[in-house]
Amino acid sequence: MRNVFLLPLVPAVAPLVAAITLHKRDVPTVVELPLERRQTAAVLSRRDSSVGVSISNEGQTGYLLNLTLGTPAQTFSLGLDTGSSDLWVNVANSSLCSASDDPCKPFGLYNASASSDYKPVDAVFNATYAGGDNAYGSYATDTLGLGSTKIDDFQFIIAESSTDTQGIAGIGYKISTYEAEHENKEYDNLPYALVASGATKSAAYSLWLNDIRSGTGAILFGGVNKAKYHGDLQTLPIVPVYNRYYSLAIALTEVSVQSSSSSSSYSDNLPLAVSLDTGTSLTALPESLVNKIYKDLNVTYVEKASAAYIECDMTNKDYNVTYSFSGVEITVGISELILDATEEGFPTGTCIFGLVPSQEGLNLLGDTFLRSAYVVYDLENNEISLANTNFNPGDDDILEIGTGTSAVPGATLVPSAVSTATGNGATATGSVATGSTITATITSTGDSTSTAGTTSAPTSGSGSDLTSSTSSGLAAMSTTNAKHLLSGLAGAGILLMV
Missing domain, CATH: 2.40.70.10 (Acid Proteases)
Known part of the structure; x- marks a missing residue:
């Protein structure tokens, strides 16, 4: 989705011990x-x-x-x-x-x-x-x-x-x-x-966007670069829509705000299927969740500008926003969320904040998230692997992604991850979803393998029913030029509400 800017529910789990195939070659096929x-x-x-x-x-x-x-x-x-x-x-x-x-x-x-x-x-x-x-x-x-x-x-x-x-x-x-x-x-x-x-x-x-002060990043087709992330890659299932895979979305289960003296965790409107979208400059999440983060960080949203501002000097504070995906945590430092830019009419000394309320159910983790995450998109196995970005990598350590399951080298499947969604009821006209109503369900499975076509009763980890709907007008994002193709089925992240 090109969204050109204007923009613990599940406990942490220990890595699953599994056989891992490493594909180290003198000349990797990448x-x-x-x-x-x-x-x-x-x-x-x-x-x-x-x-x-x-x-x-x-x-x-x-x-x-x-x-x-x-x-x-x-x-x-x-x-x-x-x-x-x-x-x-x-x-x-x-x-x-x-x-x-x-x-x-x-x-x-x-x-x-x-x-x-x-x-x-x-x-x-x-x-x-x-x-x-x-x-x-x-x-x-x-x-x-x-x-x-x-x-x-x-x-x-x-x-x-x-x-x-x-x-x-x-x-x-x-x-x-x-x-x-x-x-x-x-x-x-x-x-x-x-x-x-x-x-x-x-x-x-795999994608490495580097930090917010850098003008360059890198994409590595067919491989991973171990030098560019911290720790181990952890693998999560992509959430299917209508029993098929259309969008590169995973389930967000918790968001928290931390400083050296405090920590707050939020689960409003979560679990939520969110698209990891390089075409979106900012991150867009449900309004109730975003408002709590705004309160923690003293952020002000201006509806006319479809943007939020924060004191520029907050970039030097020790705040972090952490996103959790069935226990996999990606931490985004406050300096990565504050753009060294402003909008007309914003107060002097303020900068644009890289998180906005989503509109019409379009829930996206854009560049203000992706710069802090090393992301491996495995379209063959319908999985996404995550690790925290290393902004100061040493020499390249490139490994080839092979074929078959467990193809991403060094990645570990997350057990009991929120993993499946089924839906029905959508209609589409042309390439824009109009008047669509999507009912989605998700389940926590015993492993992290995505299973298309699941027909079991919808539950969350706590047993709650999970439903969602989207309406027409997904393009109503005023100062954005969202490039996410609205094709009826692949339009947006599906809201999975407890």
């Missing part, structure tokens, strides 16, 4: 690529020059992945998005990109006639994202370049019309591509195409 963080100058007004980001292109923020398309190669910088699945690029003759100031040019413009490997595909793309952005075009294939890696006949979208000056590199499930959902035709999007080409062994990748 593809590692740098990510560039870009932040908007229009919405965010920097207080000083200390933020290590490139300010360019009004209305854009997030992490950009550089790649090429075509022969000879045409260069692109696309927004990396775990919340959608298609890769699309702009063309020069679109209404947006043909403006006199040429706003799309810094991110790349595709020219089909200039590539000898271009081939059209008889399928159209007409996607609407939360926040109102949309793109229309047609599918094609061409040669894709990722560093030294080449993929022949890679399928992507040429956006003849869009409301975004940069394209998107969606790396979610291939079942969630527009063509799969609307034409019932699956194709290998980027994670799967890397496997088909032999560049990686598995449709899995």
Whole structure:
């Protein structure tokens, strides 16, 4: 989901002892690529020059992945998005990109006639994202370049019309591509195409966004880098929707705020399925939960701006916000939650706070969470592995992700994790869920294996029924340009209320 900014229930458990297959090779079958963080100058007004980001292109923020398309190669910088699945690029003759100031040019413009490997595909793309952005075009294939890696006949979208000056590199499930959902035709999007080409062994990748002061991060397709996280990776099941896997979401079970002198834990509206979304700048959680965190940290939310502010000097305090997932804890320091930027009308000396109330059930752990977490997205096994980020890594220690179960090296399954969800009742029109009502249930299982198609009575760890509903209007996030593709089934994190 591209959400361009405006933005103990279960006790801790001991690691499960299991056989772990390590895939250490002299030359691992992986593809590692740098990510560039870009932040908007229009919405965010920097207080000083200390933020290590490139300010360019009004209305854009997030992490950009550089790649090429075509022969000879045409260069692109696309927004990396775990919340959608298609890769699309702009063309020069679109209404947006043909403006006199040429706003799309810094991110790349595709020219089909200039590539000898271009081939059209008889399928159209007409996607609407939360926040109102949309793109229309047609599918094609061409040669894709990722560093030294080449993929022949890679399928992507040429956006003849869009409301975004940069394209998107969606790396979610291939079942969630527009063509799969609307034409019932699956194709290998980027994670799967890397496997088909032999560049990686598995449709899995790890993400390291570095700290908030850094302008770069990295994505590692097909591997993990042990130097970039603390402790051990712990593996949780992805929560399915309608007995199938559409969204890269796991169950959040507790949030707490700590300082050297106090600690408060909250479980409002939890357990909750939350998407780990690189396309979202901020983190969005239920209002009742967010308000308690605001009170602890003296944060003020301004509805008109759809943003919150906090005293900038709070960045030097010893507060942390800890997110728990069936006992797996990721700690986010207060300095990682305070953006060195402000909104028009915010009081002098205040900065934007990286947590906002979710709207219309769109619950997301965005960049203000992901920078503090090393995340391994294992699409093959429907699992996500987590560890706390090492912001000061030493020499790389890269291990290959293999095939089969327990494929992520050094990762341990979490026992009794909140793991399954079933739902029904949704309807969709076009690519936007309208008038949908989703009833979801989750259970705590004896192990952490996700089981699609569960029909047992819905319970939480405490035996409470868990239900949820979402309504139309998921795009109503006023100062955000959410890039999470609202495709009826894969739209948002499903609220799992006790």
